[in-house]
Amino acid sequence: MIIPLLILTPLVLLAALGAVWKARPVHAALLLALSLALVAVLYLTIGADFIGLVQFMVYVGAVAILIVFSLLITRPGDEAEEIQRRPRSMVTGLICTLPVLAVLLIALVKGNPESAPAVDAPPLSIAHLGELLFTTHAPAVLAVGVLLTAVMIGAALFARDTEKPKSNQPEK
Amino acid sequence: MNPLALLLTLSSLLFSLGLLAVLTRRNAILILVGIELMLNAANINFIAFWRYGPPDPELTGPMFVLFSIAIAAAEAAVGLAIILMVFRHTRSTDLNRLDSLHG
The missing domain is CATH 1.20.120.1200 (NADH-ubiquinone/plastoquinone oxidoreductase chain 6, subunit NuoJ)
Known part of the structure; x- marks a missing residue:
């Protein structure tokens, strides 16, 4: 494994x-x-x-x-500009990123996942997953549906050409 | 090294790489790339703890990842729509040029 x-x-x-x-x-x-x-x-x-x-x-x-x-x-x-200013931005980025990585790795070492007992969980059963999705988590599934609908409408509104708003109106 | 430790290390490194991308990139679309990497790191953690943690009949880990993926897709769609709108206004996705709110 x-x-x-x-x-x-x-x-x-x-x-x-x-x-x-x-x-x-x-x-x-x-x-x-x-x-x-x-x-x-x-x-x-x-x-x-x-x-x-x-x-x-x-x-x-x-x-x-x-x-x-x-x-x-x-x-x-x-691209040339990106490469040219990369050293400076990389230094700043690393100064901010390395402490985060250090904290994550320290937490990992302290948590000592090596000591976790080796359990062999059964493989993910899709039938069980579907049953849980439409019973226990049904409200969340509905909420995600609403969210995705809102996102679809929102993205369409954002992507609409706003510079010429009159061009797609029917002539009177 | 057991699989759990390996996956958690992978997740930590992937998260740091995503953060580095967010902090160093100037192109708004490539910042979204970094955000996707960080979201993936979180998902790997959920799956690792579900698979190698104590048995969980409620499948909390995979369930959380499913919803997380759905919301990540929504976030990417809206984020890119906003970036495209900004591009139409300013003809650029370089965040250094988007400083009209700068005092």
Whole structure:
């Protein structure tokens, strides 16, 4: 069980590092997609099949593609400028990020997950998951439905061309 | 190293990378990339504790991740719509140029 994880973990981290480091925005977005896909594979490996597939469909299929399309629509920034001012922003970024990482790792070491008893949880049962979703968590499912509807309407309103509001009104 | 420790370490590093992207990128869309990385790190934690923690018939971890993914998708859609609107107004997604509220 640990061997596939040992292979996948560095790959996920490398792809994420590329997404953070690459100056060209499209490369960064595609590496993010790769990283998210590898996390989906990781979920499939440890037995959370349904979550892995949802991750693949929603993150890789929707979010990453949405980001790539936004990059295509907007004008790419100046790469040379980005690379030129990178040393300064990287130093500032690392000064802020390393303490966070240190706190997380200290908490991890203090929590001592090595001492956790090795339990072999049964694989995720989709029937059980669906039953819980539509009984215990039914209000939350409905709330997410309302949220997604609101998001769809909101995104459509935002994306509407506001500069020429009269162009799509019918002539009288 | 047992799987739980490995996954928690992965999640910590992924979260830090996302934070680094948010703090160092100038392009608003690439800041969203960093936010997605951080959300993923949190999801990995939930799945790791569900899978390697004490057995949980309520499936709290996967359930939380499902809702988290739905809300992350909503957040990305609205975020990108806002960025596209800002781009239409200013012809740029560089956050350094969006300083009209600067006192």
